Amino acid sequence: MSTLAREDLLWRFGKAEDPEVEDRRQHILKVLLEASPQTQQELIDKGELKQARAALHRVLVHRQLTPSNDEDARIEACTDLATLERWNEQAFTAVSVSDALK
Numbered sequence: 001m002s003t004l005a006r007e008d009l010l011w012r013f014g015k016a017e018d019p020e021v022e023d024r025r026q027h028i029l030k031v032l033l034e035a036s037p038q039t040q041q042e043l044i045d046k047g048e049l050k051q052a053r054a055a056l057h058r059v060l061v062h063r064q065l066t067p068s069n070d071e072d073a074r075i076e077a078c079t080d081l082a083t084l085e086r087w088n089e090q091a092f093t094a095v096s097v098s099d100a101l102k
Helices: 003-013 019-035 037-062 069-077 081-091
Strands: none
Touching: 019 037, 037 069, 037 081
């Protein structure tokens, strides 16, 4: 897709102030997502990963455990939901961030 076409789409389908236009934009988006289950699943997966990272950070903050820059980068780079969930569970009883990230 050319840059011009991309800019035109963004201009036409960007968030609208008019509620009627916004409703039509949302409808088009839903139709496109229904036509692309793979993209829909990718968006769901990204959201779940983001939520899992946020939950882990909340537990660490609550436990007053501060990740180093490397540990924080490791958390942010993790793309495996099961690993993030395991780290979250371990963070409840860990004595350090490194213990939580085992």
